[in-house]
Amino acid sequence: MQILTAEMLEKSVDWQALMDGLIAGHKMPKAHIGDTLLEQGGRKFLARSAWIEGLGACTKAVTIYPDNSQQKPALPSVQGHLIMFDEATGAPLALLDGPAETRLKTAADSALGSALLSRQDAELLLMVGAGNMAGPLIEAHLAARPSLQKVLIWNRTEKRAAQLAADIKRLTGIDAEAISELDEAIPEADIICSATMSEKPVIKGALLSKGTHLDLVGAYTPTMREVDNKALARARLFADSFDTTLDHIGEYKIPLQRGAIQRSDVLADFYGLVDGAKGRLDDDDITLFKNGGGAHLDLMIAHHFANQ
Known part of the structure; x- marks a missing residue:
């Protein structure tokens, strides 16, 4: 063995x-x-x-x-x-x-979601959260979308964001910067990757620009969420696995229970996308991908x- x-x-x-x-x-x-x-x-x-x-x-x-x-x-x-x-x-x-x-699987999961759903000309990645997963997630997104030119990093503790930005710049050579105002950065981003431990949405859907791809990683319990209902309403919704997200993770479970979205609004998971299900239809689409994981x-x- x-x-x-x-x-x-x-x-x-x-x-x-x-x-x-x-x-x-x-x-x-x-x-x-x-x-x-x-x-x-x-x-x-x-x-x-x-x-x-x-x-x-x-x-x-x-x-x-x-x-x-x-x-x-x-x-x-x-x-x-x-x-x-x-x-x-x-x-x-x-x-x-x-x-x-787990770190590598989670980051590869998000990278594949981006490869299937984000715009091919995406240039700006916004990383929300600077915990242990943030570094691998940034590296994976850079591999999935070589068009990316800059990374912005927001964290509740700005010192951690600054340290991560320095590490990313040293390891990859890409322009990376810590920011203090999340709401100001959201409209600028082509891809937003969020990996926080929040139980209340930190990303406001009203601020999203057309064409943005959202990669939601952090929420993993029935009570956790990273985006609000406005983001769900504006986006084409996807997941890595229906079986691990819809009934188990607050990002979809809560709005489904409250009627903010319907089951049919979550259009496909990886099984469907790999089999040819439609993902992004045009450059103006906002796409939202829930990374829920799973032993498979x-x-x-x-x-x-x-x-x-």
């Missing part, structure tokens, strides 16, 4: 190859997925499993301990592993570092790393 550490996974990331792996996986039979989430005192244990005929099965199990940052020395808040099993024999094939695989995506990414 292969053991793939975080260093091994992150040493030479090929974003296009990861996107190609996701496309190939969505051309296979639809995945069977199942999640288990246990909570105790603000701490969580999450196990996500998937089985794809012809590709195999996997389970990713992680602990989420937000208070680990207060330990001395500080510990990661998310820890765990993914194990992949052979389709033919059921034998364990590979053990992957869970947080590293983890399996596709793990398969790529185990076989490269």
